[in-house]
Each structure stands twice: as structure tokens, then as C-alpha cells.
Amino acid sequence: MPEGAQGRERPRPVPPARVPSPREAYRVALVVPRRGPAGMFGPSCRAAAHLAAEEVDAAGGVAGRPVHLVEVDAGAPPAEVARTVSALVDRGEVDAVAGWHLSSVRQAVAPAVAGRVPYVYATAYEGGEVGDGVVCTGELPGEQVVSALRFLRREFGWRRWLVVGDDYVWPRATARDTARVLAADGIVLQEPAWVPLGCSDDAVWDRVVTDVGRHAARRPAPDGVLMLLVGSDGVRFNRVFHAAGLDDRLVRFSPFMDETMLLGGGPGTARGLFASAGWFAGLASASALEFSAGFARQYERLVGVDGLAVPSPGTMAESTYLGLRLLAEVGRRTVPGPRDVDAARSSWAWDTPHGTVRLDAGRAHHRVHLAVATGAEFEVLADVTTGPRA
Known part of the structure; x- marks a missing residue:
């Protein structure tokens, strides 16, 4: 055994590429x-x-x-x-x-x-x-984000949301466009905090969560955090948010959250976390x-x-x-x-x-569900579909 190899995890064999038998694929x-x-x-x-x-x-x-x-x-x-x-x-x-x-x-x-x-x-x-x-x-945000936040206001009265998002086109455009639409419903997206995509600097995440905590202490207090974070960035935020005890005071909602991220966050980090999407494994x-x-x-x-x-x-x-x-x-x-x-x-x-999806003038219309995290799984709470239904 080569020096230093003891205790290393043996690499898994990579399965052969899926090559079809006919010449024309x-x-x-x-x-x-x-x-x-x-x-x-x-x-x-x-x-x-x-x-x-x-x-x-x-x-x-x-x-x-x-x-x-x-x-x-x-x-x-x-x-x-x-x-x-x-x-x-x-x-x-x-x-x-x-x-x-x-x-x-x-x-x-x-x-x-x-x-x-x-x-x-x-x-x-x-x-x-x-x-x-x-x-x-x-x-699209109109079906996935707007409909979910309207539901959360109607059912729970939550209408003030702090925005924490990755600094690239999808989070910024989603926050801008949904804020404009939701203003007519009295739902406010406020104090956006933008984080470099793929940020691994603990100091940055500590600073973001500290700012969230400061806003949570103000009056009127926000009701929750709109998370527009990708993958490992969402996992990092959830861990620091939980460690700071903010899940006692604020809920979180994400249109970009799945069971993989829940597993990555670990025990306790999903308390008070909601998500919307066409698909959840709990359907x-x-x-x-x-x-x-x-x-x-x-x-x-x-x-x-x-x-x-x-x-x-x-x-x-x-x-x-x-x-x-x-x-x-x-x-x-x-x-x-x-x-x-x-x-x-x-x-x-x-x-x-998750049902029939329709394309109409370049827009995909899905049946959209709102779910709440329960440990490492999502429990679907409601169908919040708007617009043309499947």
C-alpha cells in the first residue's frame, strides 16, 4: 500500500457511459x-x-x-x-x-x-x-413566488420579508419583479442582502445573519426571510441562521429549495422553512x-x-x-x-x-405547491397554482 494511502476512501468505479447500440443516436x-x-x-x-x-x-x-x-x-x-x-x-x-x-x-x-x-x-x-x-x-416567479407569498399572507398574515440572495441575474430579477407585483397586496420585500455566488467566507455569512437579526429587532419587525440562494449557499445560510436562534423569530421561504439542501443543512436547520415548486417528493x-x-x-x-x-x-x-x-x-x-x-x-x-405542464407564448405553466420542511423532507401544504391550470 502506498505511503499515506491507509484509511483513504476507495474511489467508486465509474459506470460506463450509456452508449446506444444503433449507429445513429x-x-x-x-x-x-x-x-x-x-x-x-x-x-x-x-x-x-x-x-x-x-x-x-x-x-x-x-x-x-x-x-x-x-x-x-x-x-x-x-x-x-x-x-x-x-x-x-x-x-x-x-x-x-x-x-x-x-x-x-x-x-x-x-x-x-x-x-x-x-x-x-x-x-x-x-x-x-x-x-x-x-x-x-x-x-416562473409569478406562479412560484408571488402565489406562495400571497398564500402565506392570507393564511398566516406574513407580509414583510427580508431578502437574502446570491448576486446574479435570477435572484436580483426575481426580487425586483416580485416586489413590484406584490406591492399591490401590501406584501413588502425589504433590505436586500446580496452574497457572492458560491461564497465560502464564514465572516460574510455571519455578517448577513447579524444584519437579519438587527432588522428582526426593529418595529415593525419583518415576518420572515425570502431566500434566493443556490445550493450550498442556502445550506450555509440555514446553518448560521439556526445557530443564531433566528428561527425562533422569523420564518423562511425559498423558491429554490429541495430535499438535497435539507439533508445538507443537518438537524434543526429546517425549522420554519417553507418552499414552493411544481414538484416535491411527497406528492x-x-x-x-x-x-x-x-x-x-x-x-x-x-x-x-x-x-x-x-x-x-x-x-x-x-x-x-x-x-x-x-x-x-x-x-x-x-x-x-x-x-x-x-x-x-x-x-x-x-x-x-407533478401533472401536465403547458407552454403558452414561451411561458411554462405548472401546478405549483407550497410545502413546509419537516426534518429532511417536505410536507406539501397546499396547491397555490395561479393562471392556467393543468
Whole structure:
């Protein structure tokens, strides 16, 4: 045994890439994070994508072609991700781009592939993307944030929210646009604190939480914190927030929170934490249970669990799955190109584990649920869907 190797964890074998047997495959650049603040979602997104590919192949593939996933790390700097994806398109190595990743990555990738191959952006986002051949399948703030905060005011009287968010396009645009809409309801978003994306400086998080505590001591006091934080940033905030005892005084709400983040936070950090999304693993419909079972099978095959329980599929995983299923739906009869995706963006509907999702004039309409954290799981409290219903 080499010196210093004793006690090291043996690396897990990496399963071989999923290579279809026919020569002609439908090749999709799967853009999901494997590092950075959103890297914690990577294993679940990969498992969900491979489940979608398996199901599409079992149903006849994309226009008869089996799906082959070409994985790209969306946790790299956005410009680097765009160069990688663009090079794959230039070399004719992929027929489409899809996946779950941050808006900063989408803003770099979309112009690099616009009009060349279809691009399915499968993430809740701030809205406004109109790139040629780009379709966004995630929840929009009006359905996901506005409807949830209106529900929380109506049911509990909470109307004053401090904003803590990562400093990039999605949190800033979401806070700005929702504040304008919610003002008519007497709901106030105040004192925004912006944190560098992927911040690992404990002093920064201590300072943010100290500021939150100072605002909580004022009158009128805020009712809660609107968290617009990604992955490990949300986990860090929850830990420091709990350690400061602020969960005795303020609730938290996030439109960007899943079971993976609850597990990462550890015991006690989820007290008084609410979230909204189209999907939660606690949904009990037949389609939700079927998806969860398939996800568990793929996760164990791809990631391995070493005797531990497979994690619940979070909203990031389910979003990845439904994005790939849309691509296959559009390609039932012919290999989809950018024009086909543009047509689907104008008007389309397809079934997902959380119900039918409809595209209308570039906007994806979901059935949105509000949930409260209970330990490492979410308990769905209500359907807060607004607008066109599934």
C-alpha cells in the first residue's frame, strides 16, 4: 500500500457511459452542475436524465433514434460551459442541449447555440428568454413566488420579508419583479442582502445573519426571510441562521429549495422553512410514485449509495427529467430542430410527474405547491397554482 494511502476512501468505479447500440443516436448535451454551489444537485439531475433517456428509448426513441447523453459540467464558469457546448455543436457531436443549470450559464449558452440546435433550459428562472430554438420549461416567479407569498399572507398574515440572495441575474430579477407585483397586496420585500455566488467566507455569512437579526429587532419587525440562494449557499445560510436562534423569530421561504439542501443543512436547520415548486417528493400521485421509483433505480446504478438510503428526488432532478421528456415529445415523428422547439414554445402540453405542464407564448405553466420542511423532507401544504391550470 502506498505511503499515506491507509484509511483513504476507495474511489467508486465509474459506470460506463450509456452508449446506444444503433449507429445513429440522438445525442443530447446534458448540461448539469458537478461542482460549485449547485454541484450538490448534479448526481440527482444525472440520475433523472438517465431515467428519462431509458424511458424514451423504451418508447421508441427520438424519431426512432436511441438517446445518448453527452455530459457537460455546468458548474464551470459560464463562458467555459458555453465554449464546451458550442464546440460540441461545431463538431456535430450533439443534436440538442438540455439540462438543469443556473441562469448565468443559460445566458452564456443560449446565444452560443441559438438557431443551431434545440436548447431545453429545464430550470425555474426569472423569465424573458427568447433565443431562437430555446425553450424554458421551469416555473416562473409569478406562479412560484408571488402565489406562495400571497398564500402565506392570507393564511398566516406574513407580509414583510427580508431578502437574502446570491448576486446574479435570477435572484436580483426575481426580487425586483416580485416586489413590484406584490406591492399591490401590501406584501413588502425589504433590505436586500446580496452574497457572492458560491461564497465560502464564514465572516460574510455571519455578517448577513447579524444584519437579519438587527432588522428582526426593529418595529415593525419583518415576518420572515425570502431566500434566493443556490445550493450550498442556502445550506450555509440555514446553518448560521439556526445557530443564531433566528428561527425562533422569523420564518423562511425559498423558491429554490429541495430535499438535497435539507439533508445538507443537518438537524434543526429546517425549522420554519417553507418552499414552493411544481414538484416535491411527497406528492402521492401514481405518476409521482412511479418517477420516484425509477429515480431510485437510476441513482443507485449511477452514483451508488454504499448501504445508505437513496435520497428523495428533488425539484432540480424532476425538472431535468421533464425537460428531456419534452424534447422527446417534440421529436416523436421527426428529429427536432430549432424551429420545432420554437413551435412547441408557442403552444404545447406534456405530462410530468407533478401533472401536465403547458407552454403558452414561451411561458411554462405548472401546478405549483407550497410545502413546509419537516426534518429532511417536505410536507406539501397546499396547491397555490395561479393562471392556467393543468
